Amino acid sequence: MLFLLIRRGLRQHLVSTAVAVLLVALGMGLVVSVWVVRAEAEQSFTRSASGFDAVLGARGSKLQLVLNGLFHQEASPGNITAEDYLQVKALPMVDRAIPIVVGDNFRGVRLVGVSDDFFQNLEYAPDHVYTVEPGGRPFQVEQKEAVVGSLAAHQLGWSIGTTFHPFHGLDYNPDAQHSEIFTVVGLLAPTNTPADRVIWVPLEGVQKLGGHDPAAFTDLSAVLIRFKPGAKAAGLMLDTRYNRQGKRLTLAWPVASILGDLFAKFSWFEQALQALAYMVAVVAGASVFSSVYSSMSARKRDLAILRALGAHRGFLIAAVLGESAGIGLLGCALGFGLYAVIAATVQEILRTRIGVLFEPWAWNPVMVWGPLLMLGLSVGAGVLPAWRAYRLSVAEGLSPLS
Amino acid sequence: MDATPALLIQDLLKSYPTPSGGRAEVLRLPRFQLEAGQQLALRGESGLGKTTLMHIIAGILEPDSGLVAVGGTQVTGLSEARRDRLRAERIGYVFQTFNLLQGLSALENVMLGLAFGKGAEPGTAMAALERVGLADRAHHLPRQLSTGQQQRVAVARALANRPCLILADEPTGNLDAARGRKIVELLRESAASLGSALLVASHDPEVLAAFDQVIDLAELNQVAPREEEV
Numbered sequence: 001m002l003f004l005l006i007r008r009g010l011r012q013h014l015v016s017t018a019v020a021v022l023l024v025a026l027g028m029g030l031v032v033s034v035w036v037v038r039a040e041a042e043q044s045f046t047r048s049a050s051g052f053d054a055v056l057g058a059r060g061s062k063l064q065l066v067l068n069g070l071f072h073q074e075a076s077p078g079n080i081t082a083e084d085y086l087q088v089k090a091l092p093m094v095d096r097a098i099p100i101v102v103g104d105n106f107r108g109v110r111l112v113g114v115s116d117d118f119f120q121n122l123e124y125a126p127d128h129v130y131t132v133e134p135g136g137r138p139f140q141v142e143q144k145e146a147v148v149g150s151l152a153a154h155q156l157g158w159s160i161g162t163t164f165h166p167f168h169g170l171d172y173n174p175d176a177q178h179s180e181i182f183t184v185v186g187l188l189a190p191t192n193t194p195a196d197r198v199i200w201v202p203l204e205g206v207q208k209l210g211g212h213d214p215a216a217f218t219d220l221s222a223v224l225i226r227f228k229p230g231a232k233a234a235g236l237m238l239d240t241r242y243n244r245q246g247k248r249l250t251l252a253w254p255v256a257s258i259l260g261d262l263f264a265k266f267s268w269f270e271q272a273l274q275a276l277a278y279m280v281a282v283v284a285g286a287s288v289f290s291s292v293y294s295s296m297s298a299r300k301r302d303l304a305i306l307r308a309l310g311a312h313r314g315f316l317i318a319a320v321l322g323e324s325a326g327i328g329l330l331g332c333a334l335g336f337g338l339y340a341v342i343a344a345t346v347q348e349i350l351r352t353r354i355g356v357l358f359e360p361w362a363w364n365p366v367m368v369w370g371p372l373l374m375l376g377l378s379v380g381a382g383v384l385p386a387w388r389a390y391r392l393s394v395a396e397g398l399s400p401l402s
Numbered sequence: 403m404d405a406t407p408a409l410l411i412q413d414l415l416k417s418y419p420t421p422s423g424g425r426a427e428v429l430r431l432p433r434f435q436l437e438a439g440q441q442l443a444l445r446g447e448s449g450l451g452k453t454t455l456m457h458i459i460a461g462i463l464e465p466d467s468g469l470v471a472v473g474g475t476q477v478t479g480l481s482e483a484r485r486d487r488l489r490a491e492r493i494g495y496v497f498q499t500f501n502l503l504q505g506l507s508a509l510e511n512v513m514l515g516l517a518f519g520k521g522a523e524p525g526t527a528m529a530a531l532e533r534v535g536l537a538d539r540a541h542h543l544p545r546q547l548s549t550g551q552q553q554r555v556a557v558a559r560a561l562a563n564r565p566c567l568i569l570a571d572e573p574t575g576n577l578d579a580a581r582g583r584k585i586v587e588l589l590r591e592s593a594a595s596l597g598s599a600l601l602v603a604s605h606d607p608e609v610l611a612a613f614d615q616v617i618d619l620a621e622l623n624q625v626a627p628r629e630e631e632v
Contacts, residue, residue: 001513001514001517001522004506004510005503005506008503008505008506008510009505011505012504012505301501302503302504302505305501305502305503306503306514307462307486308460308462308489308495308497308501309489309490309495309514309515309517309518309559310486310487310489310490310491310518310519311486311490311517311518312483312486312487312518313482315518394457394462395454395457395462395463398457398462398497398501
């Protein structure tokens with residue numbers, strides 16, 4: 001009977017109930033979104049470091065090196081020589097060193113020149129190596145061939161055998177098309193990393209394109225480095241060698257810490273969003289209070305009737321708190337729906353623009369404390385109306401007396 | 403017939419605070435008794451304290467002093483929770499304004515009459531509706547029923563838990579004469595079939611005429627009427 005009364009009570013004041021539920025949903029959706037997107041985005045970026053521990057590049061910003069080398073964003077801070085690459089590759093603590101060259105695009109999709117090591121058992125995540133989809137093959141060195149990332153292939157509508165003329169520069173300029181023709185010989189199996197967003201070509205394919213400086217044909221944009229397992233001091237040693245003692249190169253290491261600094265730059269925005277989410281949560285609580293309070297005032301007589309029929313005061317408290325909890329529960333359910341929409345949008349944006357895999361349903365404590373906060377606010381908002389119901393005089397509620 | 407009276411009132415006194423800080427007596431009843439299965443009409447004009455008396459009997463209001471016992475159980479002196487329980491299990495209350503919950507169907511309103519006593523059981527509630535001839539309106543909301551039908555639902559709700567005492571406070575006050583007669587008939591027949599005592603408070607001559615036993619509250623109540631109430 002209690003649930004029936006709660007359900008009917010909510011339905012009887014449908015408009016105010018709906019507004020309160022929507023506000024709770026908004027509060028819930030915002031709270032969960034702000035916390036999860038923040039935490040999961042950083043995790044996603046770190047996961048998407050494509051299996052590399054460090055990036056070696058020209059003297060400049062570490063963040064720029066990481067963004068350029070691993071996320072294919074931004075421009076390279078400058079070039080390094082082939083000798084630099086060979087030196088770092090020869091170091092005993094270095095497991096893999098993959099040179100890359102950037103500087104060209106096809107209609108905005110970046111071309112990345114890379115050595116053929118890239119397709120030789122290189123792990124982008126534990127037990128996952130870069131592979132070419134069946135039916136294709138890795139490019140051959142010195143050939144005008146390309147292996148296309150899965151997202152890029154989808155975006156461009158390319159398949160094996162497609163030919164294309166690259167454009168000079170990282171940004172698409174229709175007037176800067178190279179005359180060379182490349183042929184797609186393979187599609188990279190999806191990796192859910194930024195590697196999916198680019199067109200992979202042989203190093204020499206980019207270095208020796210028409211219009212590029214012949215003096216810099218062997219120059220590289222960066223070297224992606226993975227240390228040998230157990231070589232814990234490797235990062236520190238190379239950090240000392242390149243960043244402290246050397247003045248010509250920069251080693252971006254550790255990648256996670258550099259990405260953490262990137263997110264720290266936006267912490268003010270995150271704090272503003274958190275404050276906004278809290279404010280919406282408080283407004284939602286006020287809305288629940290308003291809904292339940294006005295509903296209770298309108299149903300003073302109903303509550304008195306219940307008492308006259310033998311309902312204990314505690315039953316009225318349960319009925320009123322049940323209504324506010326009901327609003328809270330409905331709002332939380334809807335809030336998760338709202339979060340799902342927000343998360344799907346963020347997921348799509350990160351996947352298509354950066355190539356980062358965002359996992360919206362990965363465990364985060366806000367998944368528990370978010371609903372509990374909103375439910376607590378909702379139930380808390382019902383306390384005063386419940387107290388009024390508790391104090392209700394049955395005789396007055398049933399008046400007039402005769 | 404059960405020797406325990408359905409209702410016993412002794413030395414009942416009820417007063418209300420006045421704006422001047424004193425207290426005004428509204429009820430002073432030396433003794434009043436209703437036997438099990440007895441049907442009685444209580445005549446009284448508005449403002450004489452009929453509803454106050456009914457509320458005291460039902461345990462909704464507490465008297466200043468005196469004794470009220472329903473079916474042998476003393477209402478006065480019980481904790482509020484136990485009075486609630488007693489009201490739910492042993493008293494059926496029919497109000498002038500029906501007092502149905504507008505958001506609930508006829509059946510659900512009758513189930514409310516059971517919910518706080520024996521437990522809301524749809525079968526029992528439906529049987530109560532059948533008794534008042536409204537089984538086919540079980541799922542109608544109060545606003546979808548005529549005033550006479552609404553009062554019949556209220557009667558069904560009051561009878562659903564087979565109370566030992568049925569209180570009806572101006573049960574025809576919101577009905578026309580024909581419907582009023584039917585409700586009184588229904589109340590009397592139902593109370594008789596259940597063996598419940600029936601106490602109907604009314605100032606309507608037609609209602610009073612339906613009862614063999616009528617008591618005038620003004621004669622029973624030993625409080626002198628105040629000038630402003632006359």
